[in-house]
Amino acid sequence: METIKDRITAVYQQISQATKQASRRTDDITLVAVTKTWPVDTLLDAYDAGLRDFGENRTDELEEKRAAFETVRGRESGVTWHFIGHLQSRKATAVADSADVFHAVERVKIVNKLQDRLAQNGRLLPVFIEVNVSGESSKSGIDCSRWEQDATQQSALRKVTRAVLVAPNLSLLGLMTMAPWHAPDEEIRTVFARARALAEWLRDDLRLERPLQLSMGMTDDFEMAITEGATHIRVGRALFGERHNN
Numbered sequence: 001m002e003t004i005k006d007r008i009t010a011v012y013q014q015i016s017q018a019t020k021q022a023s024r025r026t027d028d029i030t031l032v033a034v035t036k037t038w039p040v041d042t043l044l045d046a047y048d049a050g051l052r053d054f055g056e057n058r059t060d061e062l063e064e065k066r067a068a069f070e071t072v073r074g075r076e077s078g079v080t081w082h083f084i085g086h087l088q089s090r091k092a093t094a095v096a097d098s099a100d101v102f103h104a105v106e107r108v109k110i111v112n113k114l115q116d117r118l119a120q121n122g123r124l125l126p127v128f129i130e131v132n133v134s135g136e137s138s139k140s141g142i143d144c145s146r147w148e149q150d151a152t153q154q155s156a157l158r159k160v161t162r163a164v165l166v167a168p169n170l171s172l173l174g175l176m177t178m179a180p181w182h183a184p185d186e187e188i189r190t191v192f193a194r195a196r197a198l199a200e201w202l203r204d205d206l207r208l209e210r211p212l213q214l215s216m217g218m219t220d221d222f223e224m225a226i227t228e229g230a231t232h233i234r235v236g237r238a239l240f241g242e243r244h245n246n
């Protein structure tokens with residue numbers, strides 16, 4: 001039977017090939033192991049096999065697993081907890097208290113709710129703003145399906161980005177996007193390339209000092225995402241197998 005260790009090795013080999021192809025460095029890629037639906041024992045195995053970034057998409061799971069994990073490995077385990085799911089504003093407190101990175105900012109209201117709580121708990125939260133570049137209606141994120149020629153879409157993104165920039169306890173890491181489901185490779189690649197171009201446009205537009213990072217790529221498409229500029233890939237099934245209860 002394939003162990004988690006074997007699967008991690010295989011994923012790292014794929015990452016290494018893709019970075020080589022793109023003349024990038026493997027150090028520039030953060031592998032976020034998406035542990036949603038898996039029990040804390042799976043996270044402990046993944047930790048022992050060397051993984052240090054975990055991604056959850058439900059606040060109750062994040063809180064429970066983080067607490068259970070830290071009971072075993074302590075609070076200084078070196079794990080970074082990523083919240084990668086859609087966030088309803090009434091759950092913002094949980095993310096402000098328990099996530100180390102949030103990948104799916106899409107509204108000013110969420111930014112404000114997070115900031116209110118972070119001002120209380122004294123934590124800092126780096127975030128990605130989620131953009132919907134593919135235009136698929138099932139996808140969350142700010143509509144950027146025609147951002148190249150649509151000034152309204154540009155200003156919607158600018159508005160949320162400015163809210164993040166002025167929030168004292170939030171910092172802007174970059175943009176997050178999802179590829180369309182079951183699309184041909186070329187279409188997926190184009191979505192990633194357009195997200196990258198959007199990040200470059202936004203940086204120029206707001207005169208940001210540093211380049212924006214890109215959270216994009218999952219089990220079926222992370223190699224393409226890397227060749228198109230991803231800095232954070234969010235991988236579940238390739239590491240842990242199929243999820244049964246989600």
Ligand SMILES: *Cc1c(COP(=O)(O)O)cnc(C)c1O
Nearest residue numbers: 034057084218219234235236237
């Ligand atoms: C579940 C999930 C992933 C991981 O998907 P896999 O196909 O298992 O790699 C990545 N990103 C988000 C936002 C998810 O919800």
